[in-house]
Amino acid sequence: MKAIGLYKYLPIEDKNSLQDLEIAKPEVSGHNLLVEVKAISVNPVDTKIRAPKDKIESEAKILGWDASGIVVAKGSEAEHYSVADKVYYAGDITRPGSNSEFQIIDERIVGNKPESLSFAEAAALPLTSITAWEALFDRLAISQQGDDAEKSILIIGGAGGVGSIAIQLASKIAKLNVIATASRDESRDWCLKLGANSIINHRNALDGELGLLNIPHVDYILCLNNTDHHWPAMAEAIKPQGKICSIVEATTVDLGLLKSKSAAFVWEFMFTRPMYQTPDMIEQQQLLNTIADLVDKGELVTTVSKTIQPINAENLRKAHALIEQGNTIGKIVLADWNLYK
Ligand SMILES: NC(=O)c1ccc[n+]([C@@H]2O[C@H](COP(=O)([O-])OP(=O)(O)OC[C@H]3O[C@@H](n4cnc5c(N)ncnc54)[C@H](OP(=O)(O)O)[C@@H]3O)[C@@H](O)[C@H]2O)c1
Structure with a gap:
């Protein structure tokens, strides 16, 4: 063959x-x-x-x-x-x-x-759907029935393969308020078309970008790119008792940054x-x-x-x-x- x-x-x-x-x-x-x-x-x-x-x-x-x-x-x-x-x-x-x-x-x-x-x-x-589904519904334990509809999620790396299905699942199935990150006009438009409610730019400081939306803190974060780089901003942006999931390998994640918020961190690896x-x-x-x-x-x-x-x-x-x-x-x-x- x-x-x-x-x-x-x-x-x-x-x-x-x-x-x-x-x-x-x-x-x-x-x-x-x-x-x-x-x-x-x-x-x-x-x-x-x-x-x-x-x-x-x-x-x-x-x-x-x-x-x-x-x-x-x-x-x-x-x-x-x-x-x-x-x-x-x-x-x-x-x-x-x-x-x-x-x-x-x-x-x-x-x-x-x-x-x-x-x-x-x-x-x-298949690969991206399994990843996004397991991340949202198994690891972050978000309701598939819309019981978390009042909550917000930040999806870092929205226009990539995983982000493209994660945005759809988070907005259309979980009914969350979805904030996705994108750095270019094409990737921004793509995320909005798939159901993101708002877009911020991952090339800028995420706290400043979230502040411009008047959403300084979010209930969930799904990190699909460069976990090490985005970690301090994620620790800042997560709400007390919120949950963060990353699918991208990291070497310098300091879990201590989450302690005072009793926030959770969980990995997703679809294999x-x-x-x-x-x-x-x-x-x-x-x-x-x-x-x-x-x-x-x-x-x-x-x-x-x-x-x-x-x-x-x-x-x-x-x-x-x-x-x-x-x-x-x-x-x-x-x-x-x-x-x-
Ligand atoms: N753990 C698992 O089970 C699992 C499963 C699948 C994938 N992964 C990993 O997850 C990552 C993403 O996979 P993918 O298939 O979605 O990748 P991809 O399609 O290659 O992602 C490309 C996207 O990344 C965005 N991006 C580039 N630099 C960024 C940054 N600094 N911060 C945030 N976003 C950035 C780009 O957006 P702009 O063009 O707008 O900048 C682009 O749309 C990869 O590292 C992959 O190996 C892990």
Whole structure:
């Protein structure tokens, strides 16, 4: 089967940083499905793992943790899906990724593809939707029924992949007052279109920006970019007894800044459930199915902003280069292995 992979960790300008490969089609067993991959999306986790280092792989390393496709075979213990079902999923960071024509995936972390979306539109959603959903509803414990409707949330990094779905969930499902950050006209307009109530600029001091809105303190903060840099401002902006969630690694977070406010800090890492095979890992299947229903009802929209065809190493290198610039709006998707099949 076709795949895109690497043996060496090289700058994205190097043609060998991501290569077109022919590798063996994997065998399916247990709880797994074999999925024919139709579209993939690219996330910063791909570029972080691919970042230049001295390590050399003896077998091709396949990246990519976001896909949509069709089930073509299933293991003996797989009981939730049938051959020919259309699915979407993010996957498991401890396994080969979705940058291959066929992929083995545990059915407990697979959802039914939204029927109203194309494969490309659907591939934009799984990783970021799982992240945003778990952050808002599992980690910050915000009500999905609108019981927190009087409360406010600051979403730092609103126009990126995760922010684009988090804004929708926070405004349309949780009914919160959503303040998103964006630094450019395009990213600002994108956040407003997705449902943010107000925008502040993350290039300026956040306390000054919040002051201009007359909202000096917020009930929740979801940090989707540069946790170390934004930490003092988050500690200042959070209300007493408020909650902060970050999805981005940090080295200098001083929890002492939250003590007098009895404020809480919690991490979200969307690979935790599959990585540790937690007893509740099937929650990811359920939340992907809920997201699909909400999309099909018109309550959520896909976050794809750019689709590149076909899926090959040259185009994947283009997508990685764009993600590395750090100013993506929405999601970048690659679709179709062969345009002329
Ligand atoms: N823990 C997890 O499970 C998990 C899951 C997904 C992603 N992540 C991580 O979360 C981060 C965001 O992922 P993503 O897919 O949303 O990334 P992304 O799409 O690449 O984010 C791009 C956005 O970041 C904004 N941005 C740039 N510099 C910023 C700053 N200093 N402060 C605030 N926003 C800034 C940009 O807005 P402007 O153009 O307006 O400046 C741009 O729209 C990445 O580090 C990723 O690895 C973690």
